[in-house]
Amino acid sequence: MTDDTPQITDSHCHLDFPDFANELDQVIDRAVTAGVTRMVTICTRLRQVPQVREIADTYDPVFFAAGTHPMSAAEEPMATVDELVALARHPKFVGIGETGLDYHYTAESASVQQDSLRIHIAAARETGLPLIIHARAADDDMARILAEEHRVGAYTCVMHCFSSSAELARAAIDLGFYLSMSGIAAFPKSQELREIFATAPVERILVETDAPYLAPPPHRGKRNEPAFTAHTARVGADVFGMDYTAFAAQTQANFDRLFWKAAAWQAAA
Template identity: 50%
Template sequence: MAVSGFQSAGEGTGQGLVDSHCHLDYLAKDGDLAPVVERAEAAGVSTLVTICTKISEFDEIRSIAERFPSVFCSVGVHPHEAGTEGQENAERLLSLAAHDKVVGIGETGLDYYYEHSPREAQQVSFRAHISASRESRLPLIVHARDADDDTVAILQEEYAKGPFPGVIHCFTAGPELARAALEIGFYISLAGIVTFKSAQALRDTVAEVPLDRLLVETDSPYLAPVPKRGKTNEPANVAYTAAALAALRGLPEDDFAAMTTENFFRLFTRAQPR
């Protein structure tokens, strides 16, 4: 049965929801992934993107995408790993991104909250990922936490050298980063945090984001939305986030699902609807 009224995959004429950012390799450590993908499809989630955070683990990420027709993947180095696996140029990223299941570059970006890697290493790797996105035309998947000013500065500096597509994933920042991202054609992706009672400021910000620039994601196994908060998150739960956003924007759930799915395939052009 579909969650929150969304069509199950294969029901009706729609493509279903898209979980544009999840970490299936983390969920795989708890057992077989087949039930996870099946629950997603039963909840109306017909497409998933499993995200790479370490180049050294890309083979595992790719193999998951190869196993399931509904799953695509990315290639990249999370800012937490930039100190040990950060890229200084685009060469290796471009080589791995040639695989037809790779639909994005990242996740990359800046995280000054934890600072697991030096800021300089994060910034160098971020720029290398941008170069790979610019050359491949695959969208850049950006992580930004407590680093809005530097994120905006780098995106604007690099965009001036030549355009590249992208998305700010799991958006939790303020209106300044949202405006800067939208100005260069980026999309904004929302995860379960937007459903939290404490996230009114975030809801106020995303209420102003154009509907044709919104995506939804789980960032699973983290950040399960209400009413699953506190539990291990999984792609099926993106339906709850989508339902909350549909209500926020005053839209029927199926209309919002169709809109965000259309947005996804407009941005992630290598992904093919099922």
């Protein structure tokens, strides 16, 4: 990275996945060279927290979050609010999740997913950390539960890898939540999704890879990695009619506002 390389943050990746085994030094170096100065690696099964936490402890640019992925909710022990709150004591633990609803592959566990989601929301409310939501083929239930729980007590949230309907986008924005652009938003056939993003306030937009999945062009079909956040962010700049430097700076400010603990840790470092 040169001094004039715009800085951005990969707000959602999975650096503990075997796709990155024995290569994390190089992966993180490439990210930093591309201007990706922070990465949030997401633990999707709480029993894997030690491995994910170790990555964050080892690499200065890496922060972590943890939760039970909705597709695993029926096969993993149900998380507790106390368990999630305890994890949040770590100085580089910056978010609750990912959690959410996925009825595309795992509709049969919908009720378990909903119970798990509400537990994660309660932990987000108690800690003040942002909730990280995975939503697929469950728009109506997702909008309903997020709104119901927000009436119980406010919390913050990012709709990670957002690729749902305009209605769910509006419901999230109306609650004060954020939408995160992944490589999907850069796919040629995603014009409708780009139009949905364009209707959102740019102050509520984050960028991510969801690495190792969903690599944006020109790397589509290959393993994704945090350095590729820059490709998605350039598409995001086009969506909002901004130059890349300004859009990158805006998404940095957005990340700092939502992931306040990461911003505070970095400021104190």
